[in-house]
Amino acid sequence: MLLPSLENLACFEAAARTLNFRTAARAVALSPAAFGQRIKQIEEQVGAPLFERTTRRVQLTPLGLAMLPRARQCLAMAEDCLRSAMSPAPAPVELTLGTRFELGMSWLVPQLGKLTRRRPEVTLHLYFGASDDLLRRLHDRSVDCVVTSARWSAASLAAETLHEERYAFVASPKLLQREEFSRPEHAARHCLLDIDATMPLFRYLADPMGGVGRFAFARHRWVGLGAAMKTLVLAGEGVAVLPLHMVAADLRSGKLKRLLRSAVLARDSFRLVYRRDDPRGALYAKLAESLRAAPIQ
Incomplete structure (x- = not known):
């Protein structure tokens, strides 16, 4: 393929940008x-028109629209x-990386110093949100x-896989002393703590166990943050599905107990997500490589 x-790509991009x-x-300093x-020439190489041209206007064809981000x-x-080649040192870059509060504080913030030492030209800013x-x-x-494990369908986004995210269905021993939870029907005695109704973490248990309808909890409480869920679970205020990295130490120390141990919870993956038309794809790949080298504790 020629x-x-x-x-020619620069001419195509200029025409797509100005539509004139x-x-x-x-x-581009050329005659018309x-x-x-x-x-x-570039349309002949592609084998189809990239622009629709009339005496009044110029617009991109669907093929031209598809080609534009890659040309850029x-x-x-x-x-x-x-x-x-012209500069011995990489040009400085500033990136703003968004993440959930718990993951950012427990994993990304402790990694900032190492990331800076590995990539001194990159200044990484953090934004916390849902x-x-x-x-x-x-x-x-x-x-x-x-950095997120949320699912999306937008074709405009690309991603680098970082780490697997696992979950555990947990409760405090003192809650279990008051009320048993060894079978799904025991849910009727308990309060389920979760993020919110649109993105419940409980789905990671409910899906493989036959659907949410199998569990009829006495009540639900939406608390917005995984950290808030963990605090309330430790206090014996309810049960919850939480990321394993958040509760692993509490499970080892006995502060929390796993519920329905035979149930296999669904898994997900943390990914570094960026816009597909962002020309810094190679930089994101290197950032993802550095993040993969730092295990989530």
């Missing part, structure tokens, strides 16, 4: 005729390649990337 020249061939030609020839990424990488807020901010470019 690859397009960077000059004369303006785009001036932006020479610019038109560049666009023709190629141009950005070419610039980075040239810049790295999963839906993080993905919304990623879409509107308020943050550059997020």
